[in-house]
Amino acid sequence: SYELTQPPSVSVSPGQTARITCSGDALPKQYAYWYQQKPGQAPVLVIYKDSERPSGIPERFSGSSSGTTVTLTISGVQAEDEADYYCQSADSSGTRGVFGGGTKLTVL
Amino acid sequence: EVQLVESGGGLVQPGGSLRLSCAASGFTFSSYSMNWVRQAPGKGLEWVSYISSSSSTIYYADSVKGRFTISRDNAKNSLYLQMNSLRDEDTAVYYCARDPGMATINWFDPWGQGTLVTVSS
Numbered sequence A: 001s002y003e004l005t006q007p008p009s010v011s012v013s014p015g016q017t018a019r020i021t022c023s024g025d026a027l028p029k030q031y032a033y034w035y036q037q038k039p040g041q042a043p044v045l046v047i048y049k050d051s052e053r054p055s056g057i058p059e060r061f062s063g064s065s066s067g068t069t070v071t072l073t074i075s076g077v078q079a080e081d082e083a084d085y086y087c088q089s090a091d092s093s094g095t096r097g098v099f100g101g102g103t104k105l106t107v108l
Numbered sequence B: 001e002v003q004l005v006e007s008g009g010g011l012v013q014p015g016g017s018l019r020l021s022c023a024a025s026g027f028t029f030s031s032y033s034m035n036w037v038r039q040a041p042g043k044g045l046e047w048v049s050y051i052s053s054s055s056s057t058i059y060y061a062d063s064v065k066g067r068f069t070i071s072r073d074n075a076k077n078s079l080y081l082q083m084n085s086l087r088d089e090d091t092a093v094y095y096c097a098r099d100p101g102m103a104t105i106n107w108f109d110p111w112g113q114g115t116l117v118t119v120s121s
Helices: none
Strands: A009-012 A018-023 A033-037 A042-047 A061-066 A069-074 A083-090 A097-099 A104-106 B001-005 B010-012 B018-027 B033-039 B043-050 B058-060 B068-073 B078-083 B093-101 B115-119
Touching: A009 A018, A018 A104, A042 A061, A042 A097, A061 B001, A069 B010, A083 B043, A097 B033, A097 B043, B001 B093, B018 B033, B018 B115, B033 B068, B033 B078, B043 B068, B043 B078, B043 B093, B058 B068
Parallel strands: A009 A104, B010 B115
Antiparallel strands: A018 A069, A033 A042, A033 A083, A061 A069, A083 A097, A083 A104, B001 B018, B018 B078, B033 B043, B033 B093, B043 B058, B068 B078, B093 B115
């Protein structure tokens, strides 16, 4: 079955830049999406179509794509950004949803 | 305000059945596809099922195919998940989420607050 691979954890100090990667064979053909999930809360969409930012999401959140890897970048990380981040896409046919395993972002 | 509210979760024995509901408000429900996504305690997100706006296209994860049935009632602005032959590994918080796609899976926004399903004897 199709899988997306993320690092389990990323740590940065406040004000630094955090980069979270997500790899998958179908990513050149399918868009990737990113969600932020804080403890006890539902996930929130922070990036769609690889690099588009929904309204209400701070400009410090950005996304990029290169081949089989997509990257979520958080510039000028703030304490409130500490959360789990999940990438999501679909298989090559677009008929199976798939999530990465999640990355815990720790703000030191 | 766009809102999704799940209900129907609870404790059920292995082999049992449960029906989840998701009530939508604040948008034209009949114009959007919908998904169910679950999260086992302390684990990551797992996509479960997709249904198009008119119910003409339905997809399932392999882990639930043949046991779960997704459906919707556009007149009632409601999404459903009928879960049969439940297993311990189906224990999770179940979320409904809106999808802008027409016949393929896109992004999920927004999500409901989730409803907990516990399968245990």
